[in-house]
Every structure is written in structure tokens, then in C-alpha cells.
Amino acid sequence: MGLATALGFADAVNGGEINLDQALGYHLQVNHFPPVPGSMVAPCRKAIEAAREGDWDRLIDLPDPVTWRDQNQAPVWAIVKAHHLEAFL
Numbered sequence: 001m002g003l004a005t006a007l008g009f010a011d012a013v014n015g016g017e018i019n020l021d022q023a024l025g026y027h028l029q030v031n032h033f034p035p036v037p038g039s040m041v042a043p044c045r046k047a048i049e050a051a052r053e054g055d056w057d058r059l060i061d062l063p064d065p066v067t068w069r070d071q072n073q074a075p076v077w078a079i080v081k082a083h084h085l086e087a088f089l
Helices: 003-014 020-030 038-052 076-082
Strands: 059-061 073-075
Touching (some): 003 020, 038 059
Antiparallel strands (some): 059 073
16 A cells, blocks of 8 residues: 555556546545545645646645645645645656
8 A cells, every 4th residue: 555556546547547536536545544535536636737737836725624724725735745646746
């Protein structure tokens, strides 16, 4: 589990076997304890897209009741780091 699993999910996306949302759903549920809620799939996808564009400081809306430093938005870098999304970049 961990990075190897995330890399496997990313490879499956790149190979067209699953889509990014499916891979993120699996990654957030299987590679985290406790599992990250499925409501974080969309913010994680948006963070990956922004990171690929080099926009690491873009603020991404978080779903209720998720917060970051008591805010309902988090910067891309924080979402990538907290959810171990490096394999998907």
C-alpha cells in the first residue's frame, strides 16, 4: 500500500483502465487511515489539475464539513500534500 498503490492507480488512469475520479476514490479509501471521505474526490481532482498547470497556490473549495485551518478552501499544495497525490502529477 502507499506510494506503490498510488502509482498503480495512476498507471491505470494513464492506461485508460479507469478514470481519474475512480482512481482517486480508491486511493483516498484504501491508502489512508482513516479513509478520506468520497466527497474529497472532486477537490483532489481540481488540485491535481491546478498542480499540473503550476498553480500551487490556487484555492480549492472544500465540501462541508471539511475545513483547512478553519477555512472552507485550501491551497493546491496543501491538498496534494495531505492526500498524497504526488503519484497523480
